[in-house]
Amino acid sequence: MFSALSAQKEGSSLLSRPASEDQDQGPVFERLSLAYSPCSERYKVGERSFSRQYAHIYAARLMQMRPLLSERAQQKWGSEVLIKRLCDLQTAEQCCIVGTLFKRMELQPSILREISDEHNLLPQPARAKYISETDELILEDELQRIKLEGKIDRNKCVTGSVIAIYGAERNDGKFTVEDFCMADLPPQTPRPVLSSDRFVLLASGLGLGSSHADSMLGLQLLIDMVTGQLGDQGEQSGAANISRVLLAGNLLSQSTQDKDASTKPKYLTKKTQAGSVEAIRLLDELLLQLVASLPVDVMPGQYDPTNYTLxxxxxxxxxxxxxxxxxxxxxxxxxxIANIDGVRFLGTSGQNVLDIQKYSSMDSHLEILEETLRLRHLAPTAPDTLGCFPFYQKDPFILEECPHVYFSGNATTFGSKLVKGPDGQEVLLVTIPEFSSTQTACLVNLRTLECEPVSFSAFSANDDEESEMNISH
Structure with a gap:
């Protein structure tokens, strides 16, 4: 791992006598250059029209997923299983149905309830989760819908998931679920065999523009470590094995978002500057230090100056x-999506995971990542509770090829897990912690698919006077 590569080497102490001009200045560590090909063309939006209905994306999603789930259902329950549409259901007949889940939730925020504020009604309190015991789970296809009961956890399910269920319709019109299955992991291209350790550094939630000065010190330490300006020869030789940096969203802080700017009178904002301007300038200066040394991928996030919808x-x-x-x-x-030396990376800045966390009983970001991977869909809650473009021909969030590394940014803590699929697929799940609050990034070894956190703790107002700066792998 990276910590072993960066171990202090003998005779390379920082306290040694500096070399004179006539002497050798020490070893030079060449940074590895990796083959790179971006594969995110499917996420480039050409015509940005919101004149279409969002029902089209659900229809396209179900049409794409139906053959996959029908095949998976036959593998699980036998090739003789009856796969029916809802309009063809017969009471008490055992069969399989492929459809889209819809969860009716009383606590789900509604624009109609927000409008009721004008009538002097108390608004709903802010909640961390919107699930309750009164939630109802419904399965729908192109023509009909039916309520579900039985062996399916409604609290764990989210709206927009396409699954196959097995059971029978009762006399009261409800469907009793005996078992269900998901599409599971898509096909995966074999990972190449690499001869040496090479690392990709993942970081998210830099939070520039906030008032936390200690996070800026930690961020500068991170940049100095990656560019080889920190530590002795051991640290520098380890830094040479970091071949790429990937920044996963929320580069700017939430405090740079001025939500009242559009409603303020023009004369009050005439000579004021948006908070994001200075933060972007600072981001440009920090990126300059990185890109002069190695390639950097920059993804936008929830608080960054780009479109809000996915x-x-x-x-x-x-x-x-x-x-x-x-x-x-x-x-x-x-x-x-990107192929880095033959290793396929796929990830988001975390909006899809945070949204599922609100509308389900799942709390672990790793668990949610695995669930979306087995559903074969990046953002099942879009467009119901997560904003997205009204696609109508194809749903771009369906996973057609299995990644080797699947990450999500802006998590509360670091986490990693190796998941195996039914056909031998191996996927490393990584939750990247928010750097501004945790001072932690993570390193992925492309050769072994192992991941470890790198933490930078700096001085803080809450620390004791005897506390020291610490960099740990």
Whole structure:
């Protein structure tokens, strides 16, 4: 792992006498260059029209997923299983149905309830989760819908998931579920055998523009470590094995979002500058230090200056006059797919995971990542509770090829897990912690698919006077 590569080498102490001009200045560590190909064309939005109905994306999703789930159902329950549409159901007949889940939730926020504020009614309190015991689970296809009961956890399910259920319809018109299955992991291209360790650094939630000065010190330490300006020869030789940096969203802080700017009178905002302007300038200066040394992928997030709806388009190059000169700066979309030395990376800035966390009983980001992987869909809750474009021919969030590394940004804590699929697929799940609050990034070894956190703790107002700066792998 990276910590072993960066171990202090003998005779390379930082306290040794500096070399004179006539002597050798020490070893030079060449940074590995990796083959890279972006694969995010499916997330580039051409015509940005909102004149279509969102029902089209559900129809396209079900049409794409139906053959996959029918095949998976026959593998699980036998080739003789009856696969029917809802309109062909017969009472008490055992069969399989493929459809889209819809969860009716009383606590789900509604624009109609927000409008009721005008009638002096108390607004709903903010909640961390919107599930309750009165929730109802419904399955629908192109023509009909039916209520579900039985062996299916309604609290864990979310609206928009396409699954296959097995059971029978009762006399009261409800469907009793005996078992269900998901599409599971898609086909995967074999991972190449690499001869040496090479690392990709993942970080998210830099939170520039906030008032936390200690996070800026930790961020500068991170940049110095990656560029080889921190530590002795052991640290520098380890840093040479970091071949790429991927920044997964929320580069700017939430405090840079001025939600009242559109409603303020013009004369009050005439000579004021948006909070994001200074934060973008700072981001450009930090990126300049990185791209001068190695390639960097920059994904937008919830608080960054791009479109709000998924898929978020890349940040515009004109915002980075210093760093955009370098060809090593890769402005990516959210979600983002890339092949790095034959290892396929797929991930988001975390909006899809945080949204599922609100509308289900799942709390672990790793569990939610695995669930979306087995559903074979990146964002099942879009467009119900997560904003997205009204696609009508094809749902771009369906996973057609299995990644080797599947990540999500802006998590509360770091986590990693190796998941195996039914056909031998191996996927490393990674939850990237928010750097501004945890001072932690993570490193993925492309050779072994192992992941470890790298933490930078700096001085803070709450620390004791005797506390020290610490960098740990």
């Amino acid at each position: 898929p978020q388009q890349p940040l515009h190059r004109c915002m980075f006059p210093l760093s955009s000169v370098y060809p090593t700066l890769q402005l990516a979309s959210n979600p983002h």
